[in-house]
Amino acid sequence: MGHVDHGKTSLLDFIRKTNVVGDEAGAITQHIGAYVVNTDGGDITFIDTPGHEAFTAMRARGAQITDMVVLVVAADDGVKPQTIEAIDHARSANVPIIVAINKIDKPAANPESVKQQLANYNLSPEEWGGKTIMAEISAKTGQGIDSLLEMILLQAEILDLEADPTIRGQGIVIEAKLEKGRGPSCTVIVQKGNIKIGDPVCAGTFYGRVRVMYSDREKKLDMVGPSEPVRFTGLNGVPQAGDSFMVVKDDQDARQISVKRTQIKREYEIRRGFGRATLENIYAQIRDGQIKELRLIIKADVDGSAEVLAETLGKIGTDEVRTTILHKGVGAVTETDVLLAATSGAIIIGFNVTPDARAREMAAKEKVDIRKYDVIYEVEKDVRNALEGMLTPDKKETFCGLAEVRQIFKVPKIGTVAGCFVREGTIRRVHTVHITRDGIIIHTGELSSLKRFKDDVREVTNGYECGIGIENFNDIKVGDLIEAFEIEEIARKLEQ
Template sequence: LLEAVSLQAELSELTAIIEAPAQGVVVESRLDRGRGPVATVLIQNGRLRQGDIVIAGEFYGRVRAMLDDTGESTREAGPSQPVELLGLNGAPSAGDEFAVAADERSARELAEFRRDKMQKRIQATQQAAKLDNMFANMVEGEKRILKLVVKTDVRGSLEAIVQAMSELGNDEVAVQVLGSGVGGISESDATMAATYGATVFGFNVRADKTAKILLEREGVDLRYYSVIYELIDDVKAALSGMLSPEIREEIVGTAEVRDVFRSPRFGQIAGCMVMEGTVYRNKPIRVLRDNVVIYEGELESLRRFKDDVSDVRSGTECGIGVRNYNDVRAGDLIEVFDTKEIARSL
């Protein structure tokens, strides 16, 4: 593959500009505890030198040091050369373009402009999502949302986690990442989580003292992870717990009405034979006529001879009083059923 690319570049006479201010693309970035923001960049044109003012995405800074692909320090790098860059004031996103700026002032103004533009775009997207959810909920019922604030040590992990979160959920539940970024969990992250009722996830990062005190005081759930799959599994489990349980019915007993008579105390009483299962006094029932449900309700009484009983088993005669229903006829079936809630999962 490399030989084919090299041959194609040679045939197309593709060459890079060497003697010019450097420009290229960010491959990866992370927040190093000792060195601060570190960005891995690939130079596409020009020459990058130590001391240059660089802007990358929403961040800028002066190049304090560069490391080549062997980890050795270097003072300059040319086209097609990947280097680790130290000196930016933040961790840019993978795929962001970087370039050498004329001076620090212009780099700062451009970075602030990009940051403000991105913030407005995020706010507009969140507002549109709120409106979409509001109208959808009016039609389909309320959708349960798991709100998260995610902080990671490197940009690549952050993008992988946010992408995985966007793919979870269904028509009933979903994940909404309210805030995300590279670096430790700060007081602003804790405030956002407390305000919107979100859970805070830290991937290979920790909360500072102020943020931890605020989260504990507000009762916000804070979780730390070092394996992405464990984080995703926990989110899946949380979403599964938010799903409405599946309601299943089980017929536990059927009695056939043999005769109907009246009691001064209980009103209409159906003399029955339990054909299948067990008839329970405290479970819901249906009355069927010609295999069609004509009433659904509860039992008023269940008697065996002159005694009140809680259940009657198959092959046994009993007297059944149906609450608030007086049209039971011989030949009807009284069906006793039970409902169970079955937990669902994604």
């Protein structure tokens, strides 16, 4: 774990001798990835969590399913917001932290400064008398990486980490998606027991039998033991990242557990206030008359990204404008999504997915906007810009001119016309005016006429006399002042 761009995936790439960073959009990890590394001292399973601030939920989940956390901090950048957040997640999950001070090959690297900053968060290195293991490494050159792996294995020995590999498998779903030609595909970490081809399983509210299993290197497997990541197919739906999964006795058990979990989930959602009228709900509905909203439908390639997008976009807004997530799901944008968007006036956000042929056809027919992205903060930026456009602009009055009423004329069929002298600036026919008497504004309105002698004019400047008619206002008196102004609209910004 660690801050965005501090080198978590590059470190794993070096250990695994692959290049995942090159494949990730914007070279920033968008999903949780799990990988097994074979060392002389034993196998280590690494879970790579995203560092960008949008992925809080994923990092929290990453900390909860691990035995220890490797906190990656760049030697040239030091402790940053997501570094602190990762420390908090690890502590709340009660997981020991090993610090990897990365990028020590850079000229600006200052590992001592990093240690000093970490000491402020009660992470003191062993050489300072503290209890935190710290390794200085370079994910680019490989310096110090062997030493880091040794420290991880040593820590595992001290923690006495054990699991029974003979019982039925249990673990956590870390990622799930709908794969073309394969159906629902689920990546899990087995925490205890084993999982075999053909086993009846239950994951979240879904169930099925394990059809095919793949390792992190896409190798087909027949059986997987504790602490190993595995991707399998065979479920009847896409579970949510963070759901628990288990191997059960038979299909009947799997079905019963799935039904029970679905029931519990539904009850939980009702208890949270879905579909139940409360005073707060009624008040919100009354108030919603004044609220403008941007409705969104989110489709992503994996559940983790859909969840993060819904959380990130759902938080953008004010009392005046907001986003409403109508639906979030995994897989291609379908005809059903387009129909929902068309009937509800929503925009479809496709993250690493495209619409199928029927959906594209219907979107063109129904004029539904489908936007495709591959980097989360680009979605956030566009949604923020859209909401700013929905904010009522601030209005600013700009003073243009001042005329004093010196005579009053009653004109049949027209009403009262004020004979005026322009004391300041310019009075234009298009201006809005305040009529002030003894310093108090008694009327604000538009001009019905502006004349010099008997001619209609567009404007009268300082030092000239003119005749002014005020629309729907005849109670004008000698001595009143007519103040002309323009209203300028200023676009408002959402607070960050």
